[in-house]
Amino acid sequence: MLGPRPEPPSPTIAVSTSPSTPRQADLFARQLLLFTGKGGVGKSTVVAALGVAAAERGLRPLIVELGHRASMGSIFPGSSIDHRPRPVACGGRLAAMNLELDEALFDYIAGQIKIRRIARAIAGNASLRGLFRAAPAVREIITLAKLQALADDLLDDGRRRWQPILVDLDATGHALMLLELPQLLRSLVESGPLVRVTESLSGLIADRERTMLSLVSLAREVPVQETIELYSDLQQRHAIEVGSLFINQVPPPALPSTLLPWLSAAEAKILGGPHQEGTLAADLRLTRRLEEEHLSARAQIERLRVEVPEIPRVELPAIEGGLHGEKELLRLGELALATDADAERAPTAFDRAGDDR
């Protein structure tokens, strides 16, 4: 060891000169939080964890998953999730809903045509429903309009009913579609209520004080590549505030760095020798493999640091066998809310709550 080791950053000091830190800390100051990422990166878990953390902070969070989904139902077992917000966890303080097309369509039509009976008749007409289901962009318009209605919903005392709204978007392409929609529609629509809707939706998406898009990725080649492409697409074409980049399931180092020379020493003694088929050799190979996995993840994170430099990165630990229970969700949520400075510390294995499972 050369010279004194630097002190690890103290968790109580959240102030940093990095311009990105306040953004990360302000996640819950925004009302509409959109999350996107390639399928299979654990996006729903991150959204659920942040939802639990928001509820624990005394906010009124609502998780919205888009139709065709069932993730929240299995993350919060025992809860029933349908097209209306319902409490799912944290003693009822965390609500979730599934934004389902047919119901949202009725709400939308009812909003445009004030006579409910006629709205019901239109939404209930099988031919029209078929048209709406297949017609391009209808799903996206309805989705955005519903999100806006949820965002504008107020309590009796004038406060927003939902703060924040965490939206678990479908895969990357779908998120881009939603963002592109107002622009695309503007070329097709010149009059009628859709103009108002379009204007108001573009306004909501572009409102940097109110709306924020966060990205979720893994420290693996394919999702990292997709994240880099998504980011450059966002920068070129979309007026939306990009929040954090959550790097999920980052594998921890297999060994403390002080033990790595001993691993090499043990390998030199055993591998290639008479015991190279034995159990000890198998253990050494397993350890080396896990260390290499960790190193390749670090290399991918470094790639993100270089190619997506403006967005704060938040590393979340790999959790073997998945997450269980509200306490573990809360712990992950707190890690997700940690500032950049905290996140730069060497990641460790996820410290399981030993008592809540």
Next chain:
Amino acid sequence: MSAIDQLLRSRKLLVCVGPGGVGKTTVAAALGVRAAQLGRRTLVLTIDPARRLITTLGLDELGDAYRPIPLGDLGGEAPLYAAMLDPGASFDALVGRVATDEEHRSRILDNRVYRLMSRAFGNAHAYVAMERLYDATASDEFDLVILDTPPTRNALDILDAPGRLLAFLDERVIGWLLRQPPEGLRGRLLARGGAAARSLLSLLAGDTLVDELAAFLELFVSLRPGFQERAVAVQERLRAPETAFALVTSPLADNLADATYLRDGLAGRGVVLRALIVNRAYVPLGEHPWSASPEARSFEDALQLLAPSSEEERAGLSALLGHISALRRRIADGNCRAHEAALTFASGAPRGCLKVQAPNLDHEPLDRRALAGLAALLADPRAQLDR
């Protein structure tokens, strides 16, 4: 013969569905290699594959056309082909096939509603997959077609989209929107209420969009019979006995939730799930790929093998062994949880459904040999999940 091999030998169409990010495309490609090894002329149809998979297959690029995959000494007599589904291009090609003439074709291709429909919006992937499937299964060129469904959670679209498209081309709706005066009694009946419906739609969507939509439907209405015929044929084929659906997932909670949705969705659509493949089911702990739980280790024996020559070395190697032991416990614990989750999920699969698992490999398969290796693992009797 293993159950997976039996499936690959006996079916003409294998549809792989599953959540994104579980290695579904890799598994589909591996099964393709295996099927060709078993002597089946095989086509793997995939959608938007990662660059790496294309090189894994030994190709420089993959496009709309069927490309032969060189198998070298891995192969037997049967060839393996792969093709990628490109929604925009395939849709345009489809319009080209069914349009009456060049002018008709270019008017459709220029229509803005069509462009929205065939590109980003409106489940274009699923329509195109359906069309390509029709072509591939109708030809005698292949004994087995393996379809890797779109990498979205909406893999069920392949079963729903044809119906949706037909609903979109619903005669009544078209009757409402067509601008030309309808001909004959039937036309007038269809158009009844059309003015009201049209003005309601205009109120909702605006005149321009409704006009453009009407123009699109007018251009498309003549294509309806062709679409319908193919859609019906494909839907029948998807539910035919020589077709099998395989669900690929990982044991992670997020993925299992999506997989559950797919499993139940298939059942609800009258499709029987024939195979459940849990990929990356566990991290192997020993030398062979089936070692999911740790065998006993003796710390003393290990230290003796390492034969430390100094106190410092003894201390260092002891600390190393202690950490390795903790590492193994952590992984074994994770494997155990993952296994429980996979078993719980598998217990909901229909009777007679094949349930197999593959370990989390050191590296993603990087060449055709590795793909064949993955398939061999899946075909191994020890891969049975509920042994």
